[in-house]
Amino acid sequence: MGRYSCCYKQKLRKGLWSPEEDEKLLNHITKHGHGCWSSVPKLAGLQRCGKSCRLRWINYLKPDLKRGPFSQPEEDLIIELHSVLGNRWSQIAAQLPGRTDNEIKNLWNSCIKKKLKQKGIDPNTHKPYVDKEISNENNNNITILDDKKIHEKASSIEVVPNHSSSDMSTTTDKSENMGIAITIPNNNTNPFEAISNLLFPTPNSCENPPISSNAFSWQPDELLQTASDLMRSDWYHQINHHHPTLQPELLGHQTYP
DNA sequence: AAGAAGCACAACCGCAGGATT
DNA sequence: GAATCCTGCGGTTGTGCTTCT
Numbered sequence: 001m002g003r004y005s006c007c008y009k010q011k012l013r014k015g016l017w018s019p020e021e022d023e024k025l026l027n028h029i030t031k032h033g034h035g036c037w038s039s040v041p042k043l044a045g046l047q048r049c050g051k052s053c054r055l056r057w058i059n060y061l062k063p064d065l066k067r068g069p070f071s072q073p074e075e076d077l078i079i080e081l082h083s084v085l086g087n088r089w090s091q092i093a094a095q096l097p098g099r100t101d102n103e104i105k106n107l108w109n110s111c112i113k114k115k116l117k118q119k120g121i122d123p124n125t126h127k128p129y130v131d132k133e134i135s136n137e138n139n140n141n142i143t144i145l146d147d148k149k150i151h152e153k154a155s156s157i158e159v160v161p162n163h164s165s166s167d168m169s170t171t172t173d174k175s176e177n178m179g180i181a182i183t184i185p186n187n188n189t190n191p192f193e194a195i196s197n198l199l200f201p202t203p204n205s206c207e208n209p210p211i212s213s214n215a216f217s218w219q220p221d222e223l224l225q226t227a228s229d230l231m232r233s234d235w236y237h238q239i240n241h242h243h244p245t246l247q248p249e250l251l252g253h254q255t256y257p
Numbered sequence: 258a259a260g261a262a263g264c265a266c267a268a269c270c271g272c273a274g275g276a277t278t
Numbered sequence: 279g280a281a282t283c284c285t286g287c288g289g290t291t292g293t294g295c296t297t298c299t
Contacts, residue, residue, distance in 0.1 A: 015269090016293075051269085051286095054285080054286085055267090059267075102288095106267080109265095110266080111265080
């Protein structure tokens with residue numbers, strides 16, 4: 001109360017700053033300091049809001065700013081600080097004299113993230129991407145994405161029959177969309193049935209798996225371990241023996257929930 | 258040569274928290 | 279204590295330049 005807001009927005013300019021506007025702001029702050037930002041545009045003769053003036057000053061006009069590309073040591077420092085501080089750009093910027101939080105954030109999103117991914121490093125966790133894979137004696141592969149991806153994406157779990165090839169890239173594509181995908185190559189149909197029964201037991205399932213069936217509450221590691229155990233179990237071999245003709249397309253794929 | 262796509266950078270928006278009345 | 283304002287932060291969007299087709 002008793003103050004005026006910087007948001008009494010009438011006909012305020014937006015978008016890129018012109019050289020004339022820069023000059024007005026620079027002159028005003030050089031002579032008088034910024035004081036209360038909300039009053040700066042009025043005193044400097046600008047049709048901008050105080051917020052916009054502040055941002056322009058901090059990110060572009062401030063005299064101690066270091067312009068130009070980031071050096072390799074600076075990039076390394078940013079990566080190191082990000083691994084400790086996360087997306088706290090202002091705190092990261094505080095450790096790099098002459099650099100702004102906005103500048104660092106842009107660098108991270110447009111450049112560093114990409115470089116880390118190319119090196120196989122997850123920019124969020126700073127750990128290598130590790131897709132876990134197991135296979136049993138029949139060469140049935142199960143691939144489970146790394147924990148980060150699973151926790152981000154696992155709004156659903158899908159069992160995917162892979163009839164056409166043993167190329168695991170299909171698994172990755174599916175997994176990006178669906179969370180956890182388990183792919184069974186086409187050389188044996190019953191592993192699919194086994195995993196499908198394991199994850200999605202129904203009244204029509206031929207036999208109940210010898211394990212708890214509440215798959216959705218499992219952690220990824222538990223799921224991986226259980227699937228692995230299952231595929232090595234006597235139960236799996238019984239299914240393999242009793243239902244040799246069951247084809248995966250009869251089951252389709254099921255999504256839960 | 259022209260349009261499309263990709264990229265880097267600048268600026269905006271919404272929110273949170275502290276200060277002031 | 280409530281209402282309002284100011285500042286700073288992080289996510290997102292917009293803009294203009296470059297490269298590709």
